[in-house]
Amino acid sequence: MQLEELITRFQQKDTFAFERLHAMYAENICGVINTIVKDDNLAQEICQDVFVKVWNSAMSYNSSKGRFFTWIVNIARNAAIDVMRSKNYKNQKKNLSADYFVSILENTTEEEEIDFNTKGLRNLVSKLKEKCIQVIELLYFKGYTQKEVAEELDIPVGTVKTRNRSCISQLRENMK
Amino acid sequence: MNTKEYIESGVLELYVAGQLSEEENLKVAEYAKLYSDIQKEIEAIEASILALSKTAAPKVNLSFSDVYEKIKNYRDTKVVPINKSALSWSSYMGWAASILLLIGGVYLFNQNEKLQSQIEVVEGQRINLEEQINEAKISLTKSEELLATIRDKNITVIPLGGQEVSPTSYAKAYWNKKEEKLYIDAQGLPEPPDGMVYQVWSLKLNPLTPTSVGLLEDFIEDDNRIFNLTNANTSEAFGITLEPSGGSKSPNLEQLYTLGVVSSS
Numbered sequence: 036m037q038l039e040e041l042i043t044r045f046q047q048k049d050t051f052a053f054e055r056l057h058a059m060y061a062e063n064i065c066g067v068i069n070t071i072v073k074d075d076n077l078a079q080e081i082c083q084d085v086f087v088k089v090w091n092s093a094m095s096y097n098s099s100k101g102r103f104f105t106w107i108v109n110i111a112r113n114a115a116i117d118v119m120r121s122k123n124y125k126n127q128k129k130n131l132s133a134d135y136f137v138s139i140l141e142n143t144t145e146e147e148e149i150d151f152n153t154k155g156l157r158n159l160v161s162k163l164k165e166k167c168i169q170v171i172e173l174l175y176f177k178g179y180t181q182k183e184v185a186e187e188l189d190i191p192v193g194t195v196k197t198r199n200r201s202c203i204s205q206l207r208e209n210m211k
Numbered sequence: 212m213n214t215k216e217y218i219e220s221g222v223l224e225l226y227v228a229g230q231l232s233e234e235e236n237l238k239v240a241e242y243a244k245l246y247s248d249i250q251k252e253i254e255a256i257e258a259s260i261l262a263l264s265k266t267a268a269p270k271v272n273l274s275f276s277d278v279y280e281k282i283k284n285y286r287d288t289k290v291v292p293i294n295k296s297a298l299s300w301s302s303y304m305g306w307a308a309s310i311l312l313l314i315g316g317v318y319l320f321n322q323n324e325k326l327q328s329q330i331e332v333v334e335g336q337r338i339n340l341e342e343q344i345n346e347a348k349i350s351l352t353k354s355e356e357l358l359a360t361i362r363d364k365n366i367t368v369i370p371l372g373g374q375e376v377s378p379t380s381y382a383k384a385y386w387n388k389k390e391e392k393l394y395i396d397a398q399g400l401p402e403p404p405d406g407m408v409y410q411v412w413s414l415k416l417n418p419l420t421p422t423s424v425g426l427l428e429d430f431i432e433d434d435n436r437i438f439n440l441t442n443a444n445t446s447e448a449f450g451i452t453l454e455p456s457g458g459s460k461s462p463n464l465e466q467l468y469t470l471g472v473v474s475s476s
Binding site for chain 1: 260263269271275277285
């Protein structure tokens, strides 16, 4: 089934279509959340809530909001940031904004079981230059605007777009 | 359009990042439909981000059943009760509103009926009052005419005194010789018995010759008791006798109630 058809059925409250979409994006969405909260269990819980919200606000999606995945990432990011900002969380954890998600992968190296899939992913990231990881994480996962990325990385705004383009190209190259 | 240039501008990467405005998003979606190169490029960019984000996925079970449970719970514990209460609340309000409307409608209908009948009553009263005013006007006109007649300089006033039969009776005759009109004010006469009528006589004294001037008919019904008669005689006196109804040819002097002599001046 095509993505468009899945989305249409999902908007008609077809749980089967929604299950398919969940299967397609759950790891990615939960991953984006995890780059922000850096806590597997918390990320899992937020991620479930995000998909509930996606289900409940299905009708508010249309192509003016961009790609379907982009729309869900937006919802996920806002949910994760909300949790991070909540008093409860602030009391428990330090501000981790300086860390990039590479640390999540580094943590997994300490675990005993590393399957082939994880190896491939690690390979994917490890081949990326650090400046690429930064710009991609800020733009795609943390939702920074180009201007905010420029300020954060101390580079000209015009450079953000071109650097992003070349970094994505490199990422695509790594995937081959 | 040059799709290659468009692709290399980096706008599609920003599109997947969600960095474009709604308008720009629609434009890109439009191009993607028109040009398969652009569609493929978008999908490739998205696939790379999907792959990258997957590396950060929490190492826990991400089954759909957990999400499905939450959706069901959400529906059961939140959505449905809210809907239910919202439904019943609105339906109660609906019923309450329609009952109020009905009561209000009946009330207004009754009020309208009442006012309608009040208007009819008042209208009837108004007509009665108008009739009374008209009657009063007519009565006033008559009185004014009467007053004018009595005040006329050609009028001779003859007081008629009570006689043996009825000493307390009295009457007055207003006689306009020139116009041959005679008005009898019979206020001081008792009501005649059934079947009887007062008859007015013009008298010549030497010798005593009575001439009938007329009857005071409908005596009881006439409120002001002033009677309009015609008298062409050269009268020297006037008398009023009680006669059988229809009048008599000559007066019954035993029933002479009042009598008065015309002063010679």
